[in-house]
Amino acid sequence: MKLEYTEQQNAFREEVRAWLKANVPAEPLKSFDTEEGFQQHREWEAKLYEGRWGMITWPEEMGGRGADLLQWLIFEEEYYAAGAPLRVNQNGIFLLGPTLMEYGTEQQKKRFLNGMATGKDIWCQGWSEPNAGSDMAAIRSRADLSEDGSHYIINGQKTWSTRAVWADWCFGMFRTDPESERHHGLTFILVPLDSEGITVRPIPQLDGLPGFAEIFFDNVKVPVDCRLGGEGDGWSVAMATAGFERGLMLRSPARFQETARRLVELYKANQQSADEDSNIRDEVMRAYMDAEAYCLTTYQTACRLMQGGKIGAEASTNKIFWSELDQRMHATGLKILATRGELEPESPDAGEVGKWLDGWLFSQSGSIYAGTNEIQRNIIAERLLGMPRK
């Protein structure tokens, strides 16, 4: 055990910091759940790509830096500390990208990876269906191979597709064997969202913005070369996409550590009123400790993985821990803000507090998406602890 960065790691951090300092927009971008904000974020992705900071864990020949997990964590620390924009194309570069590199044909890699990296193509996910929220094996949308074998004809409906409103492509699972059940007979397919027969219906989320959408497929024709992996192999391809290393890309400790830091500041700035409720001080302290613990455990896992270790039920313990921490921190923030806590950011008397309300609303989804925390608890009990399934 050596809890110190190497010289190279420190140098890498300096490099990241310098670039971000020179390039992070002075004005915060608009929310990428608005059309204008979406375009702003797409441009930011292009800028990151130019600097080769878009997906540092990708191989150099694909525009990345072949960075390891620790470098990734360092990058993220600097990224969040610099207040850089959220990543509008994370579905592509962190989830689909690595999956493509593993399962894609050479032609597919050539075709898709660059557009993904530059922000030209923004991807959304097509996992959930109206009756298959946390239960992906219940997928019913069908993709039928045409008689000449040249394309699939897709019919059905996907939902909770984040950022689908302005995205260019969708990747997801479809049932290619109509007789199949559960996780058999599913195929992983990439679908251009401008295909004929596709309707995207925005779903307004808690803040009123269309952060996700339903996607309806009505005899949508997709060429077979848009299939990722073999027909019927969808489940195993998808599971690779859902793995922990990818999760780590999306929910790096830096995010929560920065929230904890802001919470400490908020508390100190309002200490007199906050201390009227003696729990608040404790909650703030705990937020700091928990964010720190999340960082420690992530580093431990990253180190273990780099040494060839495998991931167990960490994906579930991790999901519960960060999502509930995120909710608690924002709840505490709103408590400290008292009557200002309910104000929308643009309100004249809100002051610099809008972040907390936005963050609070956003945090509500953390315990729900990608398998509710109840499902994660089942997984921990059954897989990590070996308790009886039924």
Added chain:
Amino acid sequence: MKLEYTEQQNAFREEVRAWLKANVPAEPLKSFDTEEGFQQHREWEAKLYEGRWGMITWPEEMGGRGADLLQWLIFEEEYYAAGAPLRVNQNGIFLLGPTLMEYGTEQQKKRFLNGMATGKDIWCQGWSEPNAGSDMAAIRSRADLSEDGSHYIINGQKTWSTRAVWADWCFGMFRTDPESERHHGLTFILVPLDSEGITVRPIPQLDGLPGFAEIFFDNVKVPVDCRLGGEGDGWSVAMATAGFERGLMLRSPARFQETARRLVELYKANQQSADEDSNIRDEVMRAYMDAEAYCLTTYQTACRLMQGGKIGAEASTNKIFWSELDQRMHATGLKILATRGELEPESPDAGEVGKWLDGWLFSQSGSIYAGTNEIQRNIIAERLLGMPRK
């Protein structure tokens, strides 16, 4: 609504208070989980009976005062405030007694009620069995009617029978129809514990004392006139015994309000060190408010019942609320006591703190017995809220 006592109620309170002041033993009795303590408590019951304070809700002709539920609550308030001894025969006077009055023959009432009231006969319960803890319908102990119909022959095993080690009688349910399942074919029978074929095996509890026991029945003969209600009617007789009004007799708000009061005192006496953990102050305040709320809701229910109202799922909401409150209050008490919290009362450096440790250990059982709090939550969800059973 009128939240004021009547003159009669105030006068009644004064009467209770005066009698207790004159009669409550100056020295606390030993634990009734010890043989000596058990006898001391039995004597105290006799004294209460002499003053007609043993079971004030019983009719006057049976040694009671025909008191209503509000008088009962007032009595309990004075009883706990006076620090009077715990009731060793509560199984008899609060649970079996009223059931006997409802279902017993005249002869049975004559035979059993007086001994119960005077403390001569201490009763224990025979509900649980090794594989039927919270699931009473899984009872397997058998009572077979003899060929001449004069007596039952009981075989089987009961467990978790509180105070069975020194008790005189046991009441419980036995399967009289061997073909029956679940809650059918059960019969309510009263069994003298000195019968031939009975073995009582004490079970030491967390504090090491034999607070409960297993009872083994090996061809135990019990005359048929010890049957309460009809053969096969055990379930409905037992359900009457388990009702809320009875629960109220056992867990009156006064008990928790006195704990909350002592907790406030303990906090004030140790405020400087307690305030190092800013949660403690909040926990103390919450204990006070929750004990108060428990009192308010109990009064409300009592008034509703006195006006002819019926009990719904209150038995379950009530059980969860008091048992978890009791645990929280004692946990806070131990936190305030810091290193003294782990000391047994007789320890020379424990000071006046043993009560908290004893109370903490005792509180552990509250969320378990008489249907675990998980079962109570199921009941609330299914019966009060109407959620689907499966």
Added chain:
Amino acid sequence: MDFTFSEDQLLFQESVRDFLVNEVTPEKIRELWQTESGRSDALWAQLAELGLTGMTVPEQYGGLGMNELDFVLLAQEAGYVALSEPLVNSVLVAAPLLIEAGNTQLADEWLAKMASGEARVIVGLEINKLVEDAHCADLLLLEKAGAVYAVNPAEASLRENKSVDPGRKLFAVEFEASTAVLLADGEQAQKLITRALNRGALGVAAQALGLAQRMIDLSVQYTSERKQFGVAIGSFQAVKHHMANIAFRLEYAKTPVYRAAYALANDLKTSSENVSHAKLVACEVADLAAKNSIQVHGAMGYTWEVDLHIFMKRAWAFNSNYGTAGFHKQRVATAIFNDGAQLGAGKTF
């Protein structure tokens, strides 16, 4: 000793519930969100017709001359439908304040109009920073620097703020004392303000009870219908326990609220601590109801389309309304930690 509501009180509650559930539907609420004022004169007139706007207005002015205890169950029902009309504040805060201020000219001018529904009188206390519904006020009663003023809305400038709850309209209000009528200052103002604050907090607490109940009802319905893994999700024990955890706490939040209403109606010395206890636990249970309800709704709960958020956001906004948890905890602490405090068994009533 009688801790029950009268037959009449319960019947009134029932008829108001029927009215509100039919008239203030989620669809209507969403329609009102689209309007400039967010308030409905038609609905206000209906509430007046039911006698509600005049509940606490003396009979001589055409009101019902009732008190906090008579109204508390109705406030609960207002919460159940997330009513946005300023009814609860009008009945519990504005009318009593106008009466207690002792300015007969103002009282004569406004009380009858309040009862008839002709006028909305809006109170603004500094504890809330912003004034809810100031835009639809016919008369403003405002706290400023330790005094209480009656302000003609025409003389006040309003700056609108947006709440996370689209049903709440909040305004920073400024006025010159010289253009207003001074109702009270010094000690008398303090008394008036404390009483108004207590009544406002009681109103929030009672509405929070209704909100919690509504979120339970919506969640139970949703989870009974919605299937996953082949069964209704409401049959999962984790979902059941999320709901049961709200339900049992709700039972123990109701009685403190009723006791607080009783204390205010009878002007008991314990009013402030009773109100604070009520406000704390009622808002906590509504907050828990929001938390557990969105969780059992899954992604649906995170949308604007499902009705849950109407009630959830109201519950969030109520947390700091008429005093933060910290404010109310301090008041409870003052009551129980002082040396003469009467605590323990037999000391409740």
Added chain:
Amino acid sequence: MDFTFSEDQLLFQESVRDFLVNEVTPEKIRELWQTESGRSDALWAQLAELGLTGMTVPEQYGGLGMNELDFVLLAQEAGYVALSEPLVNSVLVAAPLLIEAGNTQLADEWLAKMASGEARVIVGLEINKLVEDAHCADLLLLEKAGAVYAVNPAEASLRENKSVDPGRKLFAVEFEASTAVLLADGEQAQKLITRALNRGALGVAAQALGLAQRMIDLSVQYTSERKQFGVAIGSFQAVKHHMANIAFRLEYAKTPVYRAAYALANDLKTSSENVSHAKLVACEVADLAAKNSIQVHGAMGYTWEVDLHIFMKRAWAFNSNYGTAGFHKQRVATAIFNDGAQLGAGKTF
């Protein structure tokens, strides 16, 4: 940057775990409870043979010359079996204190005996009020009024106190300073005491992790076997979630403990805050493990007969051992609320 233990450290942990699980069984623990001293010379000799009692004793005295980081996983295993021999304190507190005190005569006299298992050296800090295992001490190192003394047990008077945990032996210890050797006073004593306290708290934290794991294991086993309503109770979602709630928190308590061990081993400036964080969360997870484990055990968990209580009571006793939650919260607060605090992303290492 490497947040993993070495192959050697993990192998040592494994062999110690095998030894302890076989030798310190619940049956043996119950036997020891019946003895006067509650301690086993034979077991102590075995621990010495494994090199454990000399882990932190310099090699020149026959020890292994290792540090807190080398020992932390072993302390975790000691917790897993609820070891009552004073091993953790001997390795983490007594030997380092004796070395750091700088009295070469005492060091020469005792360190070799500690390594060989010939002697037990026991430390008593005022934060714990009572001294654990003072009755089996060959030498006592005691804090008194801001100074540290080496005390011959024959010169001390012991008054036994009974803990809720029958495996803990606690004594009020009195001695005359004149009969003892003064090891340090003033600032130097403060330093020694703080370091000893940090090491003691680390030892408790590491053992708490092991206790939590043991309670999970016992509960999973029990609920997988025990049937109710016709199925294993471990298949009920409520039971599963009780266990999952311990398990996920345990993962996030381990790394703070390891970081604290690293900080002490490398004498980092953050040692105190790191130890306090570790102690807080490790004791909390053990406390939660006790709470949820007794609940899923049902009435069985409330008995003396089922092994659960051995571990549950140790967890309860640990809560205030080497500093209450309040004490450690104050230390964390000092670290994070001061104006120069370095917080946020990238500031952890």
